[in-house]
Amino acid sequence: MTRRVLGVAAVVLAVLIFPRVAGTYPVKLLQEILIWGMFAMSLDFLMGYAGMVSFGHSAFFGVGGYVAALALVAWGPGVAAGLLLPAAAAALAALVIGFFSIRVSGVYFIMLTLAFSQMFYAVTFQVGWLGAEDGIVGVPRPRLAGVDLNGLTAFHVYVAAFALATVLVLWRIVRSPFGHVLRGIHDNEARMQAVGYAVDRYKLLAFVIAGTVAGVAGALYAQFVGSITPEAFLWRTSGEALLMVIIGGTGTLGGGLLGAAAFILLQSLVSSYTERWMLLLGLTFIVFVLFAPGGIVGALRGRIGLRA
């Protein structure tokens, strides 16, 4: 336990001092990893713990991003516009989409969530005041307690704080009575019903929690890039998060961050040599699914287990 706390503290410290020792590009890469890691962790919470494999998680990432972009452009750089409103909007979207989607499971759940996210894509792609295919550009970063987040280090600390908060909040939820109910639903939904759980309500709450975290990640992403496009809603956004979770390790939370790191590093390193980085990514994915179904975290645990 103390070793784990020390380990987490060491990682947090390393992330925080990273801007002191590294150049602008690596720092931005790390910020991107943290934001995508949050998004992937929210999906892992949904699929790894509640057993709901969604292929439409981009809907909430996109809603968070778009609402943040619209609000920050319209009302200036406030925290309410940059974070609270996007989080609330994503939660609401998850409530509505979840209400319909949790009625079905398995492939039908995947298809329904996918359809909802693609609807958002289709709408943002066409509606003029949402910028249509160009999206919304010139998104300012919020000011937080008088601190200008345009500076590299300030924004870095801001993103790192949210990533850490996501880890801590989801980690606690997973170990809470509610998290325990989700494990039961994942394991045997019918028996959960038979002993008296209103399973749909728990699933909906899990869906809303995951959607809200994804919305915050989307809002941070819009602030990071300074713009948001309909691509955020595209199935590829959901698919990439899914890949990150599987590469990192499903049902581990931390795997989302590691998977995001592997994915984004691979993308940035390989794409500077060849256009075919997707090919390498595909091969990586196949290797993981076949030989390390527990992902990076599972492989690491196996190592530690062998050593012990």
Added chain:
Amino acid sequence: MTALLEVDRLTRYFGALGAVNGVTLAVERRERRAIIGPNGAGKTTLFNLITGHLAPSGGRVVFDGHPITGLPPHRVARHGLARSFQRTNLFSRLTVLENLRLAAAADGRGSYRLFGSVDRLTAPLARAREVADAVGLSERLDETVARLSYGEQRQLEVGVALATRPQLLLLDEPTAGMSPEETRRMTRLLAALGRDVTMLIIEHDMDVVFSLADRITVLHYGEVLVEGPPDAVRADARVYEVYLGTGDGA
């Protein structure tokens, strides 16, 4: 005082086949009632109709004065009616203690708590230990289901139902597939349960039936053929003919 469970002309058709055909029965508080009948007599279908796993084509179910006909399974369970399944139906990735604790916490109190460790929810934990004791698994609390023997899994199957503190326990062939030794153990466990839990039990093993039941209902082709105390049922010629006489399970 009315009966705890009243089933009134309950009917379920599968196509033209009346799997359960106008079954009426009443189970009194504290009673131990066995339901027997040849395979395909509609015993499990009757359970599924009572617990909301199947919607009836007709008839009604009243439990403890509340109409529960057609309610979904989790609402039926909340009324204090728990069931075990013929085919073991557990949380296979969880431990014995976790299985029982989940069931004990199914009243929903505290289950929506997002923060704070699950270990601090003390009432379900205490109930889980109590039930583990009652079903003979107190030495196996931290084993996952996969590591239990078949007999132990069947004991846990009953335990999960019992952990919800039901007024009525519906047991669907608790000794199915068990060795004679395991069957005797299960029978002892069931006999030792307090009378405050009313019991409705489907069972093929006649030794189990006759050592547990106060009354027996015999189903045949979805209808009640005979109902009465064990001795009367044993002596009934019709029962002998359709059930015991076939050699099925006797």
